[in-house]
Amino acid sequence: MSDARTLSGKPVAENVLADVAARVAALRERGVSPALATILVGDDDASAGYIRIKQRQAGKLGIDSPHTHLAADCTQEQLVASVHAYNDDPAVHGLLIQYPIPEHLDYDAALSGMDPDLDVDGMHPVNMGRLAIGLPGPLPCTPAGIEELLSFYHIPVSGREVVILGRGATLGRPLALLLAQKRPTANAAVTVVHTGVPDWERYTRRADILVAAAGVPGIIQPEHIKPGAVVIGGGVRYAGRRLLPDVDERCAQVAGAITPRVGGVGPTTVAMLFRNVVRAAEKVVADEQEGQR
Numbered sequence: 001m002s003d004a005r006t007l008s009g010k011p012v013a014e015n016v017l018a019d020v021a022a023r024v025a026a027l028r029e030r031g032v033s034p035a036l037a038t039i040l041v042g043d044d045d046a047s048a049g050y051i052r053i054k055q056r057q058a059g060k061l062g063i064d065s066p067h068t069h070l071a072a073d074c075t076q077e078q079l080v081a082s083v084h085a086y087n088d089d090p091a092v093h094g095l096l097i098q099y100p101i102p103e104h105l106d107y108d109a110a111l112s113g114m115d116p117d118l119d120v121d122g123m124h125p126v127n128m129g130r131l132a133i134g135l136p137g138p139l140p141c142t143p144a145g146i147e148e149l150l151s152f153y154h155i156p157v158s159g160r161e162v163v164i165l166g167r168g169a170t171l172g173r174p175l176a177l178l179l180a181q182k183r184p185t186a187n188a189a190v191t192v193v194h195t196g197v198p199d200w201e202r203y204t205r206r207a208d209i210l211v212a213a214a215g216v217p218g219i220i221q222p223e224h225i226k227p228g229a230v231v232i233g234g235g236v237r238y239a240g241r242r243l244l245p246d247v248d249e250r251c252a253q254v255a256g257a258i259t260p261r262v263g264g265v266g267p268t269t270v271a272m273l274f275r276n277v278v279r280a281a282e283k284v285v286a287d288e289q290e291g292q293r
Helices: 010-029 045-061 076-087 107-112 125-133 141-152 172-180 200-204 249-253 265-292
Strands: 036-041 067-070 094-097 161-165 189-193 209-212 230-233 236-239 242-245
Touching (some): 010 141, 010 265, 036 045, 036 265, 045 265, 076 107, 094 107, 094 265, 125 172, 141 172, 141 230, 161 172, 161 200
Parallel strands (some): 036 067, 161 189, 161 209, 209 230
Antiparallel strands (some): 236 242
16 A cells, blocks of 8 residues: 555645636626637547536536537638637637647647637747746646645645656646746746656656656656655556556655546646636736726
8 A cells, every 4th residue: 555645636626616616706796707718620529528528617617618610621721710700709718729630730820829818728829938937827727737736735846856757848848937936836946857868767766746747658667756755647648548647656655645647637737727717807807997097
């Protein structure tokens, strides 16, 4: 049996979503109906399922969920036109394009055509730039969820050594920027390594907090962890419907605290998406009030 503390994402997400629901209710009392618009291209079952999950959660929170479903053979112009239509709709506060999209389409170009303030995934180039220099804006959901998870479980981050294995644009790089910022829940010494570093284990073994974000199943083994370290599994792959995490389950025998194979970072990622939606709606209200002064 493991002595490691289990860092479940479920209570973290429930806490965030309860706050989101209260803020949505307050906005609705003022006549503002927060809305998350989604765009799905094609008929991929998994992508359609993810959209349905987000729409159900939106409904529970009192968030409207307009949706556009484009054919798999749609053109880039049609995709961009759908993005621009939501940009111009004052009733929409958040927008996401479900990824992946068909190979003949340019996801990055479609994302760049989005109003950065609607970007609830926090991946627009403008928002990544805001993150890099510490300006407010929508945060990438998985990195923000990891910071929230560490804070929820009262795990000290400030001044500690965080090592991130993985340099991807959706997790590794933005998480490094986030946890290095000067805040009580961040302010860490952050090192980013990747599988192209021949001796990456030398770095992971010294980490107080290790975040696996490589997307290589089982890459983190017990011998790669400092005894008592906090281990966050962020990278996953799928074999059919089976989730294959970066962190081998035996690591729980060495770690002091660890996320579970299922239900760790995933729930917090979804929760942060909806936090971005309500923050965007609140920003619209605040900007309108400022303009009336």
